[in-house]
Amino acid sequence: MPTPTPGRPVRGSSTGRPLMAALDLFGRRWSLRIVWELQRGPLGFRALQQRCDNMSSSVLRQRLTDLATALVVEQHPDTTYALTPLGHDAYRALRPLVRWSDDWAAALADEKPTSQHG
Amino acid sequence: MPTPTPGRPVRGSSTGRPLMAALDLFGRRWSLRIVWELQRGPLGFRALQQRCDNMSSSVLRQRLTDLATALVVEQHPDTTYALTPLGHDAYRALRPLVRWSDDWAAALADEKPTSQHG
DNA sequence: TCTAAGTGCTTCGAAAAAAGAATCAGATCC
DNA sequence: GGATCTGATTCTTTTTTCGAAGCACTTAGA
Secondary structure: OOOOOOOOOEOOEOOOOHHHHHHHHHOOOOHHHHHHHHOOOOEOHHHHHHHOOOOOHHHHHHHHHHHHHOOOEEEOOOOOEEEOHHHHHHHHHHOHHHHHHHHHHHHHHHHOOOOOOO | OOOOOOOOOEOOEOOOOHHHHHHHHHOOOOHHHHHHHHOOOOEOHHHHHHHOOOOOHHHHHHHHHHHHHOOOEEEOOOOOEEEOHHHHHHHHHHOHHHHHHHHHHHHHHHHOOOOOOO
16 A cells, blocks of 8 residues: 555556645545644644544554655654644645535535424 | 535544535545546546546446535436536635645655656 | 447455554653 | 553454446447
8 A cells, every 4th residue: 555656656547647646645534634633733643543533543553654655744753743844735725625615514404404494 | 335414423523514524525535536537527427437547337336426415416417427516616625736736746756856867 | 130339337256445442662650 | 560641553343445247228230
């Protein structure tokens, strides 16, 4: 399970296009979430795990390795994990998704109202 | 494997926050890619499959169901699949990722040059 | 009508990834 | 010493994905 890297073929794409590598990296479970949770500041392994709804520690370890290899996350001397500058950029790139998810929630609530009276 | 829906607990989050549902939806393999490929116009099932590096048809079907339930994708009367308005918004929200992936590629190339001469 | 090729879609066994709990070693505190 | 944190590993089970094969249907041609 190699870490996706631009310039080389990745899961689901043989072109090596950076975007495809990014889609592979962030298409892995918990990747987006970890970036999201680290954005507010460095966290220790267990604290991060708790922030991520007590995700499996084995997977967390794997994702941290992936993201560190991808230079998105780094481990500080005090062993906490934090976003690199590149990681913060990734967060900013992902930020419009928050806005979208709110619109999405509104649209879904409109489409199928959750058993409200009217 | 229920489709993530804002307002209800999803894989990896019990809060029902829209963002967490979105992270679950797009954290599934191929979800991001499908939105990406459909952005240029409607595609039939097999054409879409080919665009997605011949991804497994069983997973494509599952993802299309997920995305359709989430009102991100819809099937036209001629059986082609297309983004809904909400889907196009999602694409726009994801677009900064392209920019980032280029920066990312540049940073990685800088960090570990791929065995170039000098 | 038979055949061939193209759809959208389904099924199923195998492989890969994730879940989840137990555990280890080191540090800290009492 | 004993309890309790920590980061990290290992192992087994469950879930997800893969990937090939096949089905039902449509179109086109002989």
